[in-house]
Amino acid sequence: MKKREHFLTLFIAVFALSIFGCVKPPKVEMIIEIDTNETAFLVPLEGKTKAGQAKFMSLEYLEEAKVATKRITLPQRGKRIGRFAHQIKWIPTVRIIKVDRTPITREWTKDSKTGTSKRDQAIWVESKDSIGFSVGVNITALISENNASNFLYYYAGKSLYSVIDENIRGFVTSILSREFGSRSLTNCKTDKKTISELALKETRDNFSDMGISITNLGLVGGLTYEDKEIQIAINEAYVAEMNIKKAGMDRDAQIAINEKTVSIAVAKREAAEEFEKAKEAMIAKVKLEIEQIRAEATRIAARKWNGSVPKNIVPQGTRFLFGLDSSEN
Known part of the structure; x- marks a missing residue:
């Protein structure tokens, strides 16, 4: 069982x-x-x-x-x-x-409070006279729908974020090194706008065929020098230059005030002279009018006079005219 x-x-x-x-x-x-x-x-x-x-x-x-x-x-x-x-x-x-295809913006700066990353990501270059300094860069890029195939072909397995931080950053660094390295430190400071525009154009042209559209690329902030003493010297020179400019502006302002004061005094004197001339002219005019009135009165009196002495001047019959006014004479 x-x-x-x-x-x-x-x-x-x-x-x-x-x-x-x-x-x-x-x-x-x-x-x-x-x-x-x-x-x-x-x-x-x-x-x-x-x-x-x-x-x-x-x-x-x-x-x-x-x-x-x-x-x-x-x-x-x-x-x-x-x-x-x-x-x-x-x-x-x-x-x-x-x-x-989401647009990505990256900012590579030295200051941890301003850049995309807290690390020092500024781009370091040298001037023609071998003075080292760093510059900050801001860049925005995207992938359009039509260019997605190109991006995948060139950068399969990589995100746009990584491409910007690696490939594009390296390309931008080479341009900035070339342009700043061909200029003196003074021209490096004055030509920042020109260099920024050139970097944007070359980067945009280079990566457009790879499916990446660069919408913005520019330098941010000032030049940060490798040698701090250079920055101190530049600051002192700038302060001295500003003082000279201020002194010149004060001098020009005082000159303008003096010229204005002189102009006012000249204007007052000329006004007084014109007033005096006008006063003399008015007096001369009044005198002329009086003479004209007298002349007119004399002319009218002469035209009306009949050769006799007016009788109403000396009473008739007086001895004052020795009897010349009597009817017998």
Whole structure:
């Protein structure tokens, strides 16, 4: 009886093992989502490529492998991992490569409070007269949708962040070293704008074919000298120059005040002279008018006079005129 029970138990165990132990693992969908700032490429992992190995991962190939959908279900196949058919695992037959197109801004400065990193990331160069100094650089770059294939072709496996900090930084350093190294320290300070514009143009032209658009590149901050004594001397020279300029400005201001004072005095004198001339002219005019009135009165009196003495001047019959006014004479 016991043997039958053992046999039945063994039979059930073998049966259960044959039923449940030979089942393949479930095939779970592998779904990849593409964000709006990403461009995806669907690359086969097995079998022949679209035009053979010579074309694989070329620019043309990557452009054709670009996918527009934002949710992709990866095809899978079973891979044997044991002796039996059910001993498998599901693996994808294609790979999704994503390129993040988000704009990246980096600022390489010496001061930990101003740069993107707390480390000293300023770019060190030398002037023509072998004076070492560092400059800060600010740069912004992005990858456009149309250039995502170019970026993946040249920088597969690298992020834009890494490319800026490694490849582009090295290129910018070579330009700044060349331009500052061909100028005296004085010209290095005055030509910063020119050098910055040149660095932007050359960097933009160089990396555009590699799928990177440089939207901004410029120098930030002043020159930080390797020898601190140079900075002290420059500061002292600047202060002295400012004092000289201030003295000159004060002198020019005093000269202007003096000239204004003289001009006011001259104007007052000329006004007084003109007033005096006007006064004399007015007096002369009044005298002339009086003479004209007298002359006119004399002319009128002469025209009306009949040769006789006016009778109303001396009473008639007086002895004052010795009888000349009597009718008998």
